[in-house]
Amino acid sequence: xxxxxxxxxxxxxxxxxxxxxxxxxxxxxxxxxxxxxxxxxxxxxxxxxxxxxxxxxxxxxxxxxxxxxxxxxxxxxxxxxxxxxxxxxxxxxxxxxxxxxxxxxxxxxxxxxxxxxxxxxxxxxxxxxxxxxxxxxxxxxxxxxxxxxxxxxxxxxxxxxxxxxxxxxxxxxxxxxxxxxxxxxxxxxxxxxxxxxxxxxxxxxxxxxxxxxxxxxxxxxxxxxx
Amino acid sequence: xxxxxxxxxxxxxxxxxxxxxxxxxxxxxxxxxxxxxxxxxxxxxxxxxxxxxxxxxxxxxxxxxxxxxxxxxxxxxxxxxxxxxxxxxxxxxxxxxxxxxxxxxxxxxxxxxxxxxxxxxxxxxxxxxxxxxxxxxxxxxxxxxxxxxxxxxxxxxxxxxxxxxxxxxxxxxxxxxxxxxxxxxxxxxxxxxxxxxxxxxxxxxxxxxxxxxxxxxxxxxxxxxx
DNA sequence: CGGACCCTTGATTCAGATCAACGAATGTGG
DNA sequence: CCACATTCGTTGATCTGAATCAAGGGTCCG
Numbered sequence: 001x002x003x004x005x006x007x008x009x010x011x012x013x014x015x016x017x018x019x020x021x022x023x024x025x026x027x028x029x030x031x032x033x034x035x036x037x038x039x040x041x042x043x044x045x046x047x048x049x050x051x052x053x054x055x056x057x058x059x060x061x062x063x064x065x066x067x068x069x070x071x072x073x074x075x076x077x078x079x080x081x082x083x084x085x086x087x088x089x090x091x092x093x094x095x096x097x098x099x100x101x102x103x104x105x106x107x108x109x110x111x112x113x114x115x116x117x118x119x120x121x122x123x124x125x126x127x128x129x130x131x132x133x134x135x136x137x138x139x140x141x142x143x144x145x146x147x148x149x150x151x152x153x154x155x156x157x158x159x160x161x162x163x164x165x166x167x168x169x170x171x172x173x174x175x176x177x178x179x180x181x182x183x184x185x186x187x188x189x190x191x192x193x194x195x196x197x198x199x200x201x202x203x204x205x206x207x208x209x210x211x212x213x214x215x216x217x218x219x220x221x222x223x224x225x226x
Numbered sequence: 227x228x229x230x231x232x233x234x235x236x237x238x239x240x241x242x243x244x245x246x247x248x249x250x251x252x253x254x255x256x257x258x259x260x261x262x263x264x265x266x267x268x269x270x271x272x273x274x275x276x277x278x279x280x281x282x283x284x285x286x287x288x289x290x291x292x293x294x295x296x297x298x299x300x301x302x303x304x305x306x307x308x309x310x311x312x313x314x315x316x317x318x319x320x321x322x323x324x325x326x327x328x329x330x331x332x333x334x335x336x337x338x339x340x341x342x343x344x345x346x347x348x349x350x351x352x353x354x355x356x357x358x359x360x361x362x363x364x365x366x367x368x369x370x371x372x373x374x375x376x377x378x379x380x381x382x383x384x385x386x387x388x389x390x391x392x393x394x395x396x397x398x399x400x401x402x403x404x405x406x407x408x409x410x411x412x413x414x415x416x417x418x419x420x421x422x423x424x425x426x427x428x429x430x431x432x433x434x435x436x437x438x439x440x441x442x443x444x445x446x447x448x449x450x451x452x
Numbered sequence: 453c454g455g456a457c458c459c460t461t462g463a464t465t466c467a468g469a470t471c472a473a474c475g476a477a478t479g480t481g482g
Numbered sequence: 483c484c485a486c487a488t489t490c491g492t493t494g495a496t497c498t499g500a501a502t503c504a505a506g507g508g509t510c511c512g
Contacts, residue, residue: 115349145414147500195461
């Protein structure tokens, strides 16, 4: 299936938004649309084909698996986000869909060529990659010394921010994109501990749980600050 | 002090190596040399002036400090490495010298202009930033679920790699760039635990300690794999 | 209706934090 | 050159927060 940028839901937020129409159509020839369902793998660590993609809808997780088979979530990808590898010879991490997702996929070399051809695209990607780097370091800081309470609270606030339209204020009411197990994998905790912390926050009156995934921030000030 | 690229120790490894001589001289006009001593701060988190720098010699740490004043090391920077912020309005993290260090410092806007002017520079930085991103995720994975034993062992191996000239094989014999306390801050452990693990590795015959900082890898196979 | 998940809650255990003491190396001022 | 303070690392004893082990409930789906 070829790309139809004109109806792309993230056409003016994604990296390719810096291109003009003609350039984008040219780039579109090198890409393909791909749809994933929950749990499907987009890239697997070690794959020798470099590739990359822009996320149009849904959410992805970037993970690594250690020797004893425990999975660690390294990052979440939201719509308009970019994943993958343009330069390296192989994929460093697994990329898996958290739910149904739609993407625009490119081969690594093809995208590297586009960067060469359209310097603005490279710049846009540089900004984006720096943002990802800061986000990764943010998670590192959160995960580092903080107590379980602080980690879960920090993850809640960060997801509330991601769920909001305006980047400044968090959504007061949203659905967790992750299961308990996935939250645990992201925070370096166990399912049970995550569950207990959510219970605690609800008892404290900081949040209200609506079903398994629904969260309402009743009094964010009561959440342990990091 | 103006820059003297012709005698720069990292002139063909740093990001600016992709520029030709004339371009580099042009860029050099926007930069300044700066020398730091152990513990001196290059950038402080929250500073409203964006700036960036290439490290010519020595080593830096990128850190963040949480509410209770505990410091977390997010990344180490080695010669030819690049730190800082070209686009964002403020510095996200602290950058501090681990020992004496020499750098090439640019204002954020000046460097952003250079990227605009020399697309190759932007591309080089994109590669570099992606590498940093992978390194950060590597640390995240290491720090995530691993035991204290695995973390310290992983850090040793990673430092052995950084200390080696050839990137494929680790140095068998090197000096730790970090104090025990700094290793602890990087790994999310305490000084005491780091010290105990090193003692254990030495007892197991995996390493030999030479003074406070010296490490000899006697039998790396005995180090707990991650 | 039965099975498969996913989540919650309670009891117990354990790895690493914390507390405490000490030794070695380095620096400082008399 | 020595007395003294300071910093850094090691080692031991104790404590504790989160992991692990265990059980049960809710929901979805065939």
